[in-house]
Amino acid sequence: MSVYLVNKILYMTDNDADFRKRMRDNAEETVKSFPLSGEEIEALITGDVGALYRMGVHTFFLNHLGRYNLFGVTRENYLERIRNGMDYDPRFDQGEMPVQCVPEEK
Amino acid sequence: MAKIVLAAGVPHPPRLVKEIEDSQEPLKSEAMFRQVRQHVEKAEPDVIIEVDSDHFVNFFYNNVPAFCLGLAEESEGPQEIWCPMPQYTVKGHVPMAQDLLSYGIGSNFDLAAAHELRLDHSIMIPLHFLNPGMEIPVVPLYVNGFAAPLPNAPRCFSLGQMIRGFVDQWGGNERIAIIASGAFAQDVGGPLRGWTDEEWVDTVSGLLEEGKYETLTGRATAERMAAAGNNSSELLNWITLTGAVGDTRPLFVETDNGSAYGVWELDK
Numbered sequence: 001m002s003v004y005l006v007n008k009i010l011y012m013t014d015n016d017a018d019f020r021k022r023m024r025d026n027a028e029e030t031v032k033s034f035p036l037s038g039e040e041i042e043a044l045i046t047g048d049v050g051a052l053y054r055m056g057v058h059t060f061f062l063n064h065l066g067r068y069n070l071f072g073v074t075r076e077n078y079l080e081r082i083r084n085g086m087d088y089d090p091r092f093d094q095g096e097m098p099v100q101c102v103p104e105e106k
Numbered sequence: 107m108a109k110i111v112l113a114a115g116v117p118h119p120p121r122l123v124k125e126i127e128d129s130q131e132p133l134k135s136e137a138m139f140r141q142v143r144q145h146v147e148k149a150e151p152d153v154i155i156e157v158d159s160d161h162f163v164n165f166f167y168n169n170v171p172a173f174c175l176g177l178a179e180e181s182e183g184p185q186e187i188w189c190p191m192p193q194y195t196v197k198g199h200v201p202m203a204q205d206l207l208s209y210g211i212g213s214n215f216d217l218a219a220a221h222e223l224r225l226d227h228s229i230m231i232p233l234h235f236l237n238p239g240m241e242i243p244v245v246p247l248y249v250n251g252f253a254a255p256l257p258n259a260p261r262c263f264s265l266g267q268m269i270r271g272f273v274d275q276w277g278g279n280e281r282i283a284i285i286a287s288g289a290f291a292q293d294v295g296g297p298l299r300g301w302t303d304e305e306w307v308d309t310v311s312g313l314l315e316e317g318k319y320e321t322l323t324g325r326a327t328a329e330r331m332a333a334a335g336n337n338s339s340e341l342l343n344w345i346t347l348t349g350a351v352g353d354t355r356p357l358f359v360e361t362d363n364g365s366a367y368g369v370w371e372l373d374k
């Protein structure tokens with residue numbers, strides 16, 4: 001398992017402008033350039049937030065998927081995706097995701 | 107003699123500056139920050155020690171210290187492009203930070219030290235509201251709040267006591283404010299986003315109001331904090347603060363959306 005690298009890819013997306021450009025230009029090619037497991041690549045490129053969460057990717061990093069609209073993940077579908085595969089919990093019905101948008105590069 | 111004149115705990119909602127701008131009506135968070143700021147202005151601190159948890163902006167899993175002091179002459183933030191607020195340069199207080207580092211090491215606190223910092227929203231939101239113009243120098247003290255395993259609550263409480271001991275023997279005349287940044291119960295980016303563990307919020311705020319800091323420290327286990335959401339470990343910053351205030355009870359602790367605003371006046 002290389003969850004560390006999945007976390008790192010998302011960390012760099014948020015913190016490194018050059019890497020963020022690579023992700024925005026071709027996210028799939030960029031993540032495939034890392035020695036990830038097939039399962040990790042599949043979960044990333046299909047935007048399977050729930051699978052990544054179960055693998056142990058930190059939620060602060062998962063949040064960047066929606067924040068930067070990577071692999072089809074948006075602020076609107078993020079919660080639905082991370083809960084995919086989880087049993088229903090009544091706490092799901094409380095509260096909503098705040099709407100956030102990412103400004104253009106400075 | 108130097109002394110801690112004020113301690114305050116506040117949250118750091120990353121979009122708060124913009125939310126206030128856009129809101130048609132007054133927000134509770136805006137009013138609360140204004141209230142805390144009035145206490146900061148009244149206390150006239152010369153230095154702020156800001157106890158905070160980096161949100162994977164300055165640190166990553168390649169190297170995460172349990173505790174780290176900022177020794178930079180100046181630092182900039184917020185670094186996150188998604189945090190809509192002004193960019194600032196924050197002055198450090200290198201002599202004090204350096205001596206606190208040495209005092210900590212001498213007191214068996216093996217603090218890490220960083221001479222360059224990338225400040226995130228959790229440092230900058232409180233400073234935007236409480237340190238206008240960034241005129242007051244800031245000593246950042248990072249507590250690992252997110253890369254488990256985290257330091258335990260009793261250790262954080264002791265860290266606060268150590269800071270108090272440091273200030274009491276520091277040779278300068280500085281008036282020092284301790285600002286802790288963080289929430290009590292939130293699940294940021296987690297499946298329970300939006301839910302608030304109100305029972306835990308009430309427990310924490312009640313124990314703070316009653317000055318039962320060691321009871322709070324005992325109850326704030328890693329398991330209990332995790333059950334309240336992935337962001338709830340920011341309580342460790344508040345617990346560090348309580349270690350520094352001695353027997354003083356807060357003027358108020360006002361909860362808001364899983365977090366709180368609290369002020370301790372120590373200038374007696």
